[in-house]
Amino acid sequence: xxxxxxxxxxxxxxxxxxxxxxxxxxxxxxxxxxxxxxxxxxxxxxxxxxxxxxxxxxxxxxxxxxxxxxxxxxxxxxxxxxxxxxxxxxxxxxxxxxxxxxxxxxxxxxxxxxxxxxxxxxxxxxxxxxxxxxxxxxxxxxxxxxxxxxxxxxxxxxxxxxxxxxxxxxxxxxxxxxxxxxxxxxxxxxxxxxxxxxxxxxxxxxxxxxxxxxxxxxxxxxxxxxxxxxxxxxxxxxxx
Amino acid sequence: xxxxxxxxxxxxxxxxxxxxxxxxxxxxxxxxxxxxxxxxxxxxxxxxxxxxxxxxxxxxxxxxxxxxxxxxxxxxxxxxxxxxxxxxxxxxxxxxxxx
Numbered sequence: 001x002x003x004x005x006x007x008x009x010x011x012x013x014x015x016x017x018x019x020x021x022x023x024x025x026x027x028x029x030x031x032x033x034x035x036x037x038x039x040x041x042x043x044x045x046x047x048x049x050x051x052x053x054x055x056x057x058x059x060x061x062x063x064x065x066x067x068x069x070x071x072x073x074x075x076x077x078x079x080x081x082x083x084x085x086x087x088x089x090x091x092x093x094x095x096x097x098x099x100x101x102x103x104x105x106x107x108x109x110x111x112x113x114x115x116x117x118x119x120x121x122x123x124x125x126x127x128x129x130x131x132x133x134x135x136x137x138x139x140x141x142x143x144x145x146x147x148x149x150x151x152x153x154x155x156x157x158x159x160x161x162x163x164x165x166x167x168x169x170x171x172x173x174x175x176x177x178x179x180x181x182x183x184x185x186x187x188x189x190x191x192x193x194x195x196x197x198x199x200x201x202x203x204x205x206x207x208x209x210x211x212x213x214x215x216x217x218x219x220x221x222x223x224x225x226x227x228x229x230x231x232x233x234x235x236x237x238x239x240x
Numbered sequence: 241x242x243x244x245x246x247x248x249x250x251x252x253x254x255x256x257x258x259x260x261x262x263x264x265x266x267x268x269x270x271x272x273x274x275x276x277x278x279x280x281x282x283x284x285x286x287x288x289x290x291x292x293x294x295x296x297x298x299x300x301x302x303x304x305x306x307x308x309x310x311x312x313x314x315x316x317x318x319x320x321x322x323x324x325x326x327x328x329x330x331x332x333x334x335x336x337x338x339x
Binding site: 065066069072073076121124125169 | 286290293296297300301306308
């Protein structure tokens with residue numbers, strides 16, 4: 001932790017906080033002095049005095065609403081939301097089972113919408129909020145096998161752009177950080193040679209580090225970033 | 241169970257919050273007949289969003305009633321429950337009955 005933490009008195013909601021990038025981001029916010037509310041379908045994997053975990057499926061609208069009703073009572077505010085929860089099934093379109101496709105749409109896209117909608121209702125009162133979606137290089141690289149996953153990530157970017165307009169009057173910004181490959185368990189679902197080839201084709205041909213991502217998250221989460229909304233920041237030189 | 245007077249008070253409190261941000265000569269009338277939604281609405285679209293979310297929040301936080309005022313039931317009615325303060329109040333009483 002640095003001498004001067006970035007997020008004292010700040011409440012951050014992180015979805016998909018049990019593992020992978022979500023867990024890393026939740027830990028980063030905790031290290032920087034935030035109170036973190038983690039959401040995932042499974043039980044908590046983080047233990048910290050400033051961390052509370054809720055086993056909620058972000059794709060379940062009723063469950064998300066009920067959770068934010070609790071948050072409205074205590075702590076009564078949300079400053080930052082990181083929509084990170086995502087699932088990935090990588091398989092040729094002709095072989096994609098409908099339930100897997102629907103799960104990706106529900107979690108990756110609708111989950112971001114449900115959480116953003118409920119968080120914005122709380123942020124509105126404070127006239128302040130930072131909503132950050134975790135996007136993917138798949139949105140522009142359009143990898144074979146990732147038809148539905150990539151489409152959900154593009155849809156999330158469009159969602160962010162429209163929400164940015166609807167929420168701007170309330171001091172809420174909505175942006176996306178589109179990450180490249182990071183060594184997380186999600187990568188285990190992809191053929192290693194496919195990932196390596198994608199990374200080798202990047203302008204900066206290496207895997208992302210957690211700090212690469214924290215750097216952009218901190219930038220978008222900063223109170224100084226009040227004039228930055230509806231933007232997607234791609235890592236590694238990927239561009240649209 | 242929440243009463244009619246309590247619901248009216250919640251809605252009027254939300255309207256008062258909007259009036260606090262309006263010009264003195266452009267105040268929303270505090271009346272059961274005040275139109276909230278539709279062609280005759282006294283509110284613009286953002287103010288309408290504010291009313292619905294403020295009322296939802298008050299029902300949740302102050303009265304422990306986790307209700308959605310913008311769900312399928314509300315949207316699919318032939319007559320909008322948002323038409324006036326009175327129709328909104330009656331809709332809230334209906335969906336919270338027994339809660």
